Amino acid sequence: MPKLCKAAIQLREQIDDDYPDRDRKSDGWVADARHVAKGTSDHIPDARGIVRALDIDANLNAHPEETYALVEKIRKCAKRGDKRIKYIIYDGKIMSSILGWKRRKYKGANPHRSHFHISFTTLGDNDGKWFDLEGDRNERLKEDGGKLGQDLHRNSPSDVPSGRLGCRCNCKCGSSISLA
Numbered sequence: 001m002p003k004l005c006k007a008a009i010q011l012r013e014q015i016d017d018d019y020p021d022r023d024r025k026s027d028g029w030v031a032d033a034r035h036v037a038k039g040t041s042d043h044i045p046d047a048r049g050i051v052r053a054l055d056i057d058a059n060l061n062a063h064p065e066e067t068y069a070l071v072e073k074i075r076k077c078a079k080r081g082d083k084r085i086k087y088i089i090y091d092g093k094i095m096s097s098i099l100g101w102k103r104r105k106y107k108g109a110n111p112h113r114s115h116f117h118i119s120f121t122t123l124g125d126n127d128g129k130w131f132d133l134e135g136d137r138n139e140r141l142k143e144d145g146g147k148l149g150q151d152l153h154r155n156s157p158s159d160v161p162s163g164r165l166g167c168r169c170n171c172k173c174g175s176s177i178s179l180a
């Protein structure tokens with residue numbers, strides 16, 4: 001029985017969470033007979049039955065530009081170093097680690113307009129960890145010192161600047177900072 005690699009299952013779940021009412025007509029993963037006959041596609045199960053490709057319908061049932069934005073998020077996630085993503089094809093362009101994930105012209109027969117295609121590396125076979133699509137994981141680590149999941153008390157009254165505060169840098173400079 002063919003099975004989809006864990007990374008692809010995770011990515012599809014995240015997209016489903018963000019676009020619950022998206023169109024799924026052009027979704028797909030395991031190759032049809034035509035693909036198998038051609039012989040080279042990550043949609044074809046390997047010897048262990050693992051499929052390393054995912055097609056996501058381009059109609060997210062939201063504003064049309066969100067498809068581009070979503071593909072951009074996946075591209076940037078890969079560019080930032082998520083090595084589970086092998087390449088992406090959408091709207092006549094292919095994006096891969098070649099040329100640093102720049103969009104390049106895709107010369108295949110199907111320009112991929114009704115759906116976008118994501119191929120995964122073998123690193124994604126059993127690695128279904130969350131994809132950092134928003135690119136804010138490092139930001140958050142900086143902000144709250146790595147205590148992910150613990151809310152910063154941004155809105156607590158003591159954090160709201162008011163009037164003049166003494167220098168809080170412990171440098172004993174005795175200066176005052178006006179926050180008015």
Ligand SMILES: [Zn+2]
Pocket residue numbers: 043053054055116117118
């Ligand atoms: Zn595909």
